[in-house]
Each structure stands twice: as structure tokens, then as C-alpha cells.
Amino acid sequence: MNSIVYPTKTQHAVMGLRASLALLFVCGVVYTGTVTQLGGALFPVQAKGSVIHRDNVAMGSEFIAQPFVNPAYFYSRPSAVGYDPMATGGSNLAPSNPALRERVMATSQEIQARESVQAADIPVDLLATSGAGLDPHISPAAAKLQVARVAQARQLAEPQVLTLVAQFIEPPQWGIFGQERVNVLKLNLALDQIAKHAQ
């Protein structure tokens, strides 16, 4: 058993080619096909991008941030790519880059004016663009910062909006993993729901 063989270079090339083709079939066709179909069958919603529907209309993906400009909505984090999922990306600006300082200053002033707060009140995540430009979450502090403005625009009592925000603070997953966070799209959909009931 296990005798040593000495293949020629041509034999190696032929075996290499046959091995490449065989493994292309096993990994590229069998694996990708089976796993993708199985995942789609077991988790149909997640497999297609976790789209949220309202009245049978696709209103976005749970995991993709949307731009909000109407003061009656909570705003997402700033995006380096204009919230375009096809262009997804970060700013890639280094801390030493003057362009980053300029951008943060502009955003900070905008938020100070919009929310009537001091610079020192603004949570970092509201000024920083995320890695993919599509972060669906903001920190609980960033949500609370916006409560007064949203309540005023919707003519709701601040405590009512604050209670709603509190309901939408997701704790670390399974109590262990990740940070406390608020999904902006889900929170805004719930706000619209309140408005509907009020009518």
C-alpha cells in the first residue's frame, strides 16, 4: 500500500484540470444550488431580503436604512452613498482627513438647528456614516434626541412618543450579543400606525 508514484508534468496538468472541473461542479453547482434552495425553503422571508409589507406594498427591507427628511419621522444615520443599496459603501475618510472634519461639522450644525440641542448632546452615531451606508439602526440616545421634534410635528404628547421609542429599543440579541439599538424604519412604521388609529 501507499507506494510512491512520480507523475510527469503533463500528468500533473491533466489531473489538475480534471480536479478543477470536478471541484467546480461540486462546489459551484451542487453546494451553491443545494444550500441556496434549502435556505430559501426554510426561511422564505429572510432569503429574499426581509422585505416589510404594509397593505401589500413593499415598504423597504428590515435591514436597509431609508432616507427620512419629513420632521414627522425619526431620521436614519447619515449615509456616504445616499442610501442607495446598489452603491453601498462607507466614507473611508481617515480621522486625519480635513474632509471628514468638514462633513461632521456641517452635520453637527444641521442637527443642532433641527433638534434645538447643543453639540455636546448629539450621539456620535448620528454624525458618523456607517460601514455600508445602509445601517438600519440608530442608538437609543439618538432616537431620544429626536423625540421632541417628532412629537411636535405629529402633534403628539412627548411621553407618548417616548414610550413608543422605549418599546422599539431592541436589547442585545439573546441578552448577550451586540448593542442596544432602534430600527428606524420599524419605529416610523409604528408612528404611522398611531396616526392611523387617531383618525
Next chain:
Amino acid sequence: MFEITLIFTTALGLAWLLGSYMTGIFSGQSHFSDRLFNPIEKWVYRAIGVNANSGMTWKSYGAAFLISNLVLGILAFLILKFQHLLPLNPDGIGPLSWDLALHTAVSFLTNTNQQHYSGQAQLSYLSQGFLIVTLQFVTPAMALAVCVAILRGMLGGLNNDSAKEGEARNLGNYYVDLVRGVLRLMLPLAAIVALLLTWQGVPSSFDGAQKVNTLDSASPITEQIVPIGPVASMVAIKQLGTNGGGWYGPNSSNPLENPTPVSNAIETIALVLIPMAVVFMAGGMLRRKKFTLMALVAMGLLSVSFLGATVYSELQPNAAFAGLSAQGPNMEGKEVRFGPELSALWASFTTQTSNGSVNAMHDSFNPIGGLMTRSGMLLNAIWGGIGCGFVNFIVYVWIAVFLSGLMIGRTPEIFGRKLETREITLLGSLLVLPTLCVLGLTAITVAIPSITGNSNPGFHGISQVFYEYTSAFANNGSGFEGLGDNTPWWNISCVIALLLGRYLPLFLPLAIAGMMSSKRVSPDSNASLKLESPTFCFTLIAVILIINFLSFLPAAVLGPIGEALQLATMSLEK
């Protein structure tokens, strides 16, 4: 902190289990997995045309490795260059330019996954789901095969008991090791991880992109195109195979590629699992459990200290935010669901293991964080890429054995076999290689500003170039992504770094192990060097650090260290 510890220890625990499984499948003895896999493998061996019971010398093994890579590389180049003529291209994506196709083919062939193209926009479903996924399975298995052959060679090969001094040694059969690595190790793990990720929200479908409306009708865009595809299957092997090339441009920071903290924990564990398991496997294959313990201590100490420095760095505020926000960590380029600590953990693991996937943008890290990630890549032996990481570690062990031998005045030997002039010459060339390649190419590129394509000025601009070549040479693939790197110069110079950084550090150690395997074995005595001792472990860590400090400290001063000092002065002035 608790979560980091939990992920780290879970990964180590799983790696311990997986390591003994891997020892089993590569030992050549019968194994419980035979009943399931033998019938499948019989078909694959027939398709390849290999006799599974034959073995190879180190020269045949090396030739098989190099030639199979050449063939697979040519295939990959052709598919990428002519993807517009091939099926499964619903979005009508055009061909890649020849230099981009060459860079992409070599980048994935070398288990690097450095991407100069932009994710979903420039590759067809066939190129991504069929070609790249296959390369992501096959290339780590190829390096693992070479690593396994080197470990066999260190003990004199499979025929050590019967062979005489100077007789050809059987290091195993390359194709058998390759097929076993793919079928028994990578495929089952990837399938499990892919399904777990889909459960958490990673898309898994052959349908086209989903069109959705936006909620705020006043916003500048009224609809979004949400790209999906067979994402989960690719992300799973991207993480497990120290590959790193993701489906979406910004990799696992994209919420569809890494939707929840639980998916992040799974992907982080998958990132280090096999590289850690190789360390356990090595102890099993060398029949020296204490060698594994020594390696774990050396790697663990370095890994944890780099990790600690990165976490500390990212918990500090970003200098550009001074006076404009509440106190907080550096969140530029990071996701809220992960926060700074999990981003730093991922960044540490991904650069230590030569994976290169990211869940936050390294370009926007604070300078010390950026320095730590680069250090992890330059060492490329703390866990390291699958197979090649542990081979690099063995190279450091050989060098430490040589130096220790000089210090105690004995002929350096490892497991009873002498390290002599021929081996030391090859080791020497392996030491010079990274400096020559990474710093040489960085110097040329920085000297000609019109070809650098920087997006950041000053020290950070040098850092971007240095990072790119480091990442290419270390076969890592992460980048300071602001760099405009899809140009003929960047593509071709990176191809050089990729090839040198992959094939020499795998082939030369195979040659060394092969040459040593047929040497006479001197019996263990009281005077021989104890590889498992704390003294040797300390020597080894010192050797790793000193070699790399000497090589790269000046370049680091011009890059991240200069930037850190600059930021410190700026904040003093404010």
C-alpha cells in the same frame, strides 16, 4: 468585553473539537467519516484520475500544488474575461479589462480575495456563485494540503518506519488531501453556517433584486433596489476559508451580509475556527500535544495583545469629531448593531488570519487600530490563513530553533533532524522576501504620485499604499477602501505581490521539510532543545517580534505612527 471573551473561548473550544477531527481525516487511518464520504470520494478520485492509495515525494507534491494552481488560474482568468459570453448573467454585465481579470483571478486563486472590482456590479452570477465560490473552497484546502504534507515531512514522511536515511519519503497524495479538505471539512461546515446565516437574514435566492418603496414620500429617493442573490452560501465559505471576498462591496458591514449581532458572532467564530483548528491538528499529526500548547500560548499572547490595543484604539473618540458631538467611541465606518468592540474584534481576527473580510471600514479606524491590523497581516502567523498561517509559524519555529542552537552552541535540530546550510539559506530568503516585496512596491508607488490614487492626504496616504501591498502579500485582501486601485499599475503590481506572497512561503517550507525528512534522526537526549518549554516559547515570540520590528518599523513611522502624532498635535492646538 464579556462578548469578546465569549466569542474567543467558543471559537477555541470548537477549534479543539474540529482539530481532532482534522487529525483523523488526514492521518490516513480509518475514520468514522469514511462511511459517509468514501463512496463520494471514490467518484471524485475517478473523475480526477488519481489512485488514492499512491503517495508522493515532496517534489511531486510541490509540482502537483503549483501545476494545479496554474491550470485553475488560467480557467478562472478565462471565465472572468469572457463572462459576458457565458450563461447566468441576467443583468448583462460586461467583461472585465484584462488587467482587472488577471488581478481578480490571481487574487482569488491565492486565497486573498483582494477586490479591485466592485462587488455585485461587475461580476455575473456565474462568476460569483460558480467560479469564486469554488475558488473559496479549493484554495484554502490547497494550502491546508501543503501544511499537512510539511507536518508529515517533519516526522520523516508516512514511510518513516521502513525507509532508510536518504531514501525518498512519502508525504501523502496531494489530490487526496485536497479532495478530503474540501469534502470532509469545508463543505459540511459551510452548509451549516450558510443556513444559520439565512435564518438570521442573509439572502439566499436566485431571484433578481427586490424593488421596494421608501416610507417618507418627501425623501429624495422614492424607491430602493435591494440586491439579493445566493449570498448566504458565499458568505459562509468566505468566512470559513480565510477568503474574505464578500457578496456586497463593503463586505460584512452591509446589513444584508451580516444582519444581526448573532450573525456577527457566527461569522466572527467562522473566521478563526479553521485557522485555530489547524493548531490543534498539528499537535495531533506531530503526535506532540505539548507542541500545540506552546503554539497556542505564543499565538494567543500575540493575538490578545493586538486585540486589546485595537479595542482600546476604537473606544477612543475620532479626532475629527472633537467638540462637535457627545463623548463617544469612533463610530465612523462602523455599524450601530456591532459597536466599536465587536468591530475591533473582527478587525483583529480578520487581519491575523489572513481572511480580510470586514464588518467596519478599516480606513476610518483610529491610527493605532490601523497599525494593529497591519501588524497582524505582516506577521501572518497568529492563527494565519488556513494552512499557510501555520506554515509561516513553522518557519518562525525553524528560525528560533536555529538561533537557539547558536546560543547554546549545539547543531540546531528539530524532532531529531538537523537544520543545515541548505535549509537555512531558504529560510533566509523567506525572511527577506516580505520586506523586499512590500516595501519595494510601496516605495515605487509613493514615488510616483500620479499612480497612487490616494483618497486621503498626508501620512494616511502612505498608509493606504503600504496597507494595500501588505494585504496583497499577506494574502489577506482587506483594504483601506478609499484607494482608487482599479488601474493597470495597481492591478499588475498587486499581482506580483500576491504571487510572491502565496507560492514562495508555501513551496519553500515544503522543500525544507522534504529535504529534512530523509535525514538521519538523532535520538532525544537531555541536551537537546525542548521545543515545548516556556523558554523556547518566549524566544519564539521575541524572534517573531524582532524580525518584524526591524523590517517594518521605519515604514510604520511614516504611516500610522506619524498620523497618530499628527492627530495628537492637532488636538493639543484646539
